[in-house]
Amino acid sequence: MSETLVKVEGVSKKFCRSLKKSLWYGLQDLGREITGRRHGGNGELRPDEFWAVKDVSFELKRGECLGLIGRNGAGKTTLLRMLNGLIKPDTGRIELRGRVGALIALGAGFNPILTGRENIYVNASVLGLSKHEIDEKLTAIIDFAEIGEFIDSPVQNYSSGMQVRLGFAIAAVLDPDILVLDEVLAVGDAGFRSKCYNRIGMLQKEAAVIFVSHNMEHIARICSKVVAMIEGSCTISHTPVEGIQLYEKENLAIIGNDNPCLTVAPPFLSARVRILNPHMYWNDPLDILVQINSECMMEDLNLYGLLYASNGSVAISFVSTKRTNININQGMNVLRVHIKNIPLASGQYSLGLTLHPPENIAHILWSYKEHRITVEGGIPGFSACRLAADISVDYGFVDKK
Amino acid sequence: MSELPVTIYTPESSLASPGKMVREMFADLAAGRELAWRLAVRDIQAQYRQAFLGFLWAFILPVANTLAWLFLTGAGIVTVSSTSLPYPVYVFSGTMLWAIFMDALNSPLQQANAAKGMLAKLNFPREALIVSGIYQTLFNAGIKLALVLVAIAVLGVLPGWRALLIPLGVMSLILVGTAVGVLITPVGLLYTDVGKAVPLLMQFLMYVTPVVFPMPKEGWAATLFAVNPLTPVLVTARDWLTGQTPEFLGYFLLVNLATVSLLLAVWIVYRLAMPILIERMSA
Numbered sequence: 001m002s003e004t005l006v007k008v009e010g011v012s013k014k015f016c017r018s019l020k021k022s023l024w025y026g027l028q029d030l031g032r033e034i035t036g037r038r039h040g041g042n043g044e045l046r047p048d049e050f051w052a053v054k055d056v057s058f059e060l061k062r063g064e065c066l067g068l069i070g071r072n073g074a075g076k077t078t079l080l081r082m083l084n085g086l087i088k089p090d091t092g093r094i095e096l097r098g099r100v101g102a103l104i105a106l107g108a109g110f111n112p113i114l115t116g117r118e119n120i121y122v123n124a125s126v127l128g129l130s131k132h133e134i135d136e137k138l139t140a141i142i143d144f145a146e147i148g149e150f151i152d153s154p155v156q157n158y159s160s161g162m163q164v165r166l167g168f169a170i171a172a173v174l175d176p177d178i179l180v181l182d183e184v185l186a187v188g189d190a191g192f193r194s195k196c197y198n199r200i201g202m203l204q205k206e207a208a209v210i211f212v213s214h215n216m217e218h219i220a221r222i223c224s225k226v227v228a229m230i231e232g233s234c235t236i237s238h239t240p241v242e243g244i245q246l247y248e249k250e251n252l253a254i255i256g257n258d259n260p261c262l263t264v265a266p267p268f269l270s271a272r273v274r275i276l277n278p279h280m281y282w283n284d285p286l287d288i289l290v291q292i293n294s295e296c297m298m299e300d301l302n303l304y305g306l307l308y309a310s311n312g313s314v315a316i317s318f319v320s321t322k323r324t325n326i327n328i329n330q331g332m333n334v335l336r337v338h339i340k341n342i343p344l345a346s347g348q349y350s351l352g353l354t355l356h357p358p359e360n361i362a363h364i365l366w367s368y369k370e371h372r373i374t375v376e377g378g379i380p381g382f383s384a385c386r387l388a389a390d391i392s393v394d395y396g397f398v399d400k401k
Numbered sequence: 402m403s404e405l406p407v408t409i410y411t412p413e414s415s416l417a418s419p420g421k422m423v424r425e426m427f428a429d430l431a432a433g434r435e436l437a438w439r440l441a442v443r444d445i446q447a448q449y450r451q452a453f454l455g456f457l458w459a460f461i462l463p464v465a466n467t468l469a470w471l472f473l474t475g476a477g478i479v480t481v482s483s484t485s486l487p488y489p490v491y492v493f494s495g496t497m498l499w500a501i502f503m504d505a506l507n508s509p510l511q512q513a514n515a516a517k518g519m520l521a522k523l524n525f526p527r528e529a530l531i532v533s534g535i536y537q538t539l540f541n542a543g544i545k546l547a548l549v550l551v552a553i554a555v556l557g558v559l560p561g562w563r564a565l566l567i568p569l570g571v572m573s574l575i576l577v578g579t580a581v582g583v584l585i586t587p588v589g590l591l592y593t594d595v596g597k598a599v600p601l602l603m604q605f606l607m608y609v610t611p612v613v614f615p616m617p618k619e620g621w622a623a624t625l626f627a628v629n630p631l632t633p634v635l636v637t638a639r640d641w642l643t644g645q646t647p648e649f650l651g652y653f654l655l656v657n658l659a660t661v662s663l664l665l666a667v668w669i670v671y672r673l674a675m676p677i678l679i680e681r682m683s684a
Contacts, residue, residue, distance in 0.1 A: 005405075015680075023591050026681035030587060033673045036416035082410065085524045087680040089412055098405040100524070108522045113447040125439040126525050128432075177405060 003097065005178050005208040006060035006083070011092035012232075013078050014045055015052040025049075039088045052078045054232040055092070058225070062177070065209040067219040067240060069247045070229030076212050079229070080104065080180055083210065098177025101127070101207075106167030112156035116147060116166055119155050123170045137173045144199075145169035146192070165192055172199045179207045216244050217383075245347065260350070260369040265362070267295040273353060273367040282377035283341045283388060288353070290335040292365065298328040298357065301364075303337065306352040307344065308369060315349055315384035316342070326355070344375045345386045415673065426528075426672060433526030440529060441536035459544040463500040467493045470613050484615045486643055490553045494639050495612040497549045498574060501542045502635070503603060505578025508534030509671075510589045510596060517590075520675070521682055527675050528668075535579060542571055546642075553643060560644040570638030573657050577634055580664040587674035591681060610635055630656045 016022035025046060033039065045051070053075040060066050068076050081087050083094060084102050108126075110119050120141055124134045142151050145166045150158060158166070181200065203209070204222070213219055219226060219240055226243025227234045237243035264271045276287040288305075303320040318339050320326060326335065350372045355365040415422045449455045470492045473479040484491045512534040513520070520527070546567065550560070560567065589595035608614070609622075610631045617623045626632055633649035633656055640647040647653065 022681055026591050026677055027588070029677045030591075030674050033414050033677060034416070034670055036414045038414060038417075039412040039677075081679075085408065085410055086521065086676065088676045089410060091412060094410040096408040096410075100408070102523070104522055108519050111443050111447050113451050114443060118443065118446070122439045122443045125436040126519060126523055128525065130435060 004059050004061050005097045006058075006066075006210070007093075007095040008059070008083070009057050009093045009095075011053060011056045011079070011082060011089045011094060012043070012051055013053040013075075013082060013087070013090050014049045015078070016046075016049050018048045021046075021048050039090060043091050051232045053082070053229075056227070056229075056234045057092075058227055058234075058236055060178075060208040060210065060225075062208050063205060064225065065204055065211055065223045067223030067226040067243065068210060068212045068229065069214070069216075069219060069226060069243065070234075074229040075232045076229055077182065080182055080210070080212060083180060096178055099128075099175075100178045100180065101171065101174040101176025101203075102180040102182075103168065103171045104180060104182040106164050106171060108167075110155050110163065110167070113154050115154055116145075116151040116158070117142075119166070120170055123167070124173075127171060127174060129174070141166075141169045141173055144172065144195070161189070161192075168196060172196070172203075175206070176203070177207055179203050179209045181209065181211045181213075216247075219244060241346070261366070262368075262370055263363075263366045264292075265364045267298065268364050269293040269295055271365050271367075273351075273370060275351065275371045275373060278371065278373045280342065280373060280375055282346065282375060282386065283343050286337075286339040286342045286373065288337040288351070290337065290353070290355075290365070292328060292333045292335065292355075294328050294330060294333060296330050298364075300358045301326040301328060301355050302358060303335075304354045304356075305337070305339075307342070307349040307373070308352060309384045310348050313384070315344055325358075342373075342375065343385055343387050345384055346376050347374075347384070349373050349375065416669075422669070422672075426668065429526035429672075430528045430532070433529030433532060436525060436529040437532035437536060440533035441540070444533070444537055445540055456544055459541045460497070460500070460548050463493075463496040463545065464548075466496045466500075470496070481613075482615055482618075485645065486558065487556060490556050490558050490643060491615070491639075492613050493552055494549055494642050495635070497545050498571075498635055498638050498642070499607060499610070499612045501538065501545060501571060502574045502578045502631070504538045504541055505535070505575040506582045506603070507599070508538055509579065509582035509586045510599075513586050513590055514596075517682055521679055527672065531579065531583060531668075531671070534582075535575060538575055538578075542575070546571065549642065558643050560642055563641045563644050566641040567638075570634075570641045573634050573653070573660075574638055576657065576664065577631070577660050580660050580667060583664065583667040583671050586671060587678060590674075590678045606631065630659075 016025055029039065056075075056079060058066065068079065070076050078087075080102075082089050083096070084100065084104070108123075110123060114122070117138075120138065121131070121134055124137075124141075125131075129137070145162070145168070147158070147162050147166060150162060155163060155166075179200075200209075200222075209222075211219070211222060223240045226237045226240045228237065228243045228246045235243075235246055237246065262271065262273065270293045272291040274289045274291075276289060277284070280286065301320075303326060305318045307315045307317070309315040350369040351367065352369060353365070353367040354363040356363040415425070448458075452458055454461070467489070470479075471489055474481050474488060481488065486494075509531050512530040516530055519525070550564075553559075585595050585599065589599075606629075609625050609629050611626060612635065616626045616632070630652075633652040636649055637647045637653040639645075
């Protein structure tokens with residue numbers, strides 16, 4: 001059961017930025033196509049065009065799952081549409097073996113006036129099932145979608161969640177050899193999501209799966225390989241960890257542009273922040289030095305620190321306790337900040353640090369994303385903060401409670 | 402384990418291997434049959450479920466047209482040379498048949514436009530859209546024909562044994578309409594100009610086809626009417642409908658033969674165009 005089902009070789013696709021030109025090129029392409037010439041010319045770009053996907057290659061066997069990650073506009077969807085045969089590649093070759101099932105557009109083709117039952121027949125036919133197959137699977141679909149009596153009401157009376165559930169239920173009864181998933185797991189409530197996972201897990205055993213998500217937890221959990229797309233080109237990693245790190249690094253480059261700054265307010269004259277160990281291992285201590293030149297004495301300052309994950313969310317925060325509240329003298333001061341351990345998942349984080357007087361939010365020192373730390377060890381994804389748990393097992397003893 | 406079907410996508414035009422392309426065309430047509438039926442049933446149900454007047458919409462327009470022409474001639478605003486049939490029968494059957502032709506002609510572009518969302522996201526046999534449109538046209542044509550037959554019978558015209566040929570005449574109208582409709586679909590999907598220009602052109606075409614006027618006997622107009630390939634199609638359908646001997650049987654057969662080859666050609670263009678159009682639709 002390990003034949004190669006998906007083979008993508010040097011596939012590229014160009015797109016056009018201007019609508020007028022895009023339509024005109026469309027007409028030209030139409031002319032070329034009808035006269036039997038190849039699509040996309042010889043790989044040159046016409047004015048206003050750019051490569052949406054550039055030279056992507058990978059292979060996928062049955063039972064494998066490929067995670068496709070990248071920022072918005074990196075070309076993931078375009079690649080999926082080529083794999084699904086909706087649009088032609090401009091260069092390269094795509095070879096697919098077996099039935100392709102795409103969970104991309106859930107409920108596309110639903111007619112709002114018709115009932116859920118009628119729409120099941122239409123939608124399933126669009127996905128390529130025969131009437132006989134649909135009859136067989138009808139109950140399974142209705143059960144899976146959990147829409148109960150609503151099945152005979154027009155779909156326009158459904159909540160958006162119900163529509164998506166019905167769409168997923170229909171698409172999920174297909175038994176594809178190649179399964180393409182485009183962020184469909186983000187739908188529905190927790191209970192339904194877990195059902196979706198289980199269903200996909202079942203399909204995955206028998207199929208080659210291509211999975212697009214921004215959720216690194218999902219990627220880390222499901223995928224065996226990762227293709228990280230950056231502005232159309234791709235890098236293949238054979239472990240999800242590598243791929244995710246690549247993606248996070250690129251994301252960080254973007255955050256880097258998120259105007260990092262160091263501001264000081266009187267009575268501080270100048271300040272400098274330095275991380276002593278910017279490369280660390282999971283659960284290592286973190287040491288930060290803060291040099292401050294102050295005009296006068298300041299007492300009882302509070303220090304707050306944050307570590308931002310590469311997606312911009314706050315991964316962890318630290319705060320000075322009463323016992324260590326800070327007193328600053330006139331002239332030069334050096335603050336040594338020591339945090340005993342940083343239980344962060346591997347990845348890159350940037351530091352935010354503020355100093356302010358007690359009961360006052362105005363900070364007199366603010367270092368925002370000036371410095372980064374890199375944490376290694378531990379699987380990324382799941383959650384940013386990763387605590388160590390000590391586990392012991394008792395045998396032959398039953399806890400009465 | 403059975404051999405898995407292999408699908409290959411490359412930039413090459415599928416015209417490069419014509420044999421394979423033709424096989425795929427007919428395979429897709431067969432694969433899309435059931436889907437076409439579903440889509441047609443869906444659209445017809447939805448259309449009539451949401452309309453208070455329901456089936457009336459299938460023939461309100463041609464009926465209104467007929468009434469307008471009966472008024473124009475009756476009031477003497479327009480004079481029409483005498484027709485072999487009573488004028489009301491002539492104009493009513495003409496506008497109804499013309500309406501069937503127009504339905505068939507508009508349907509491919511309409512279907513493709515309505516299905517844009519599906520086309521952009523799902524891979525299904527694109528032929529199903531055309532076939533679904535034909536089913537719907539046939540359904541509406543059935544309603545129209547029933548009405549015409551009743552109306553002309555009331556006016557004293559019966560088709561006799563030629564009634565058996567009526568389906569053939571109607572199929573021919575739908576064939577020609579579909580071929581032209583599929584022809585304009587690729588460009589029509591890119592540029593909305595096409596959808597706007599078609600009614601204009603068709604209006605003009607209607608007046609050089611013996612729909613509401615009989616054929617002029619002489620002059621350049623007579624040549625224009627006679628050359629117009631729609632003339633034999635419409636006239637033959639009407640002759641069968643009203644139990645007359647068809648005037649242009651030879652030309653009728655010729656036009657139908659030519660249309661079948663046209664339909665094949667535009668079908669190929671439609672298939673080739675779809676990926677390119679989809680790329681531009683959502684670009």
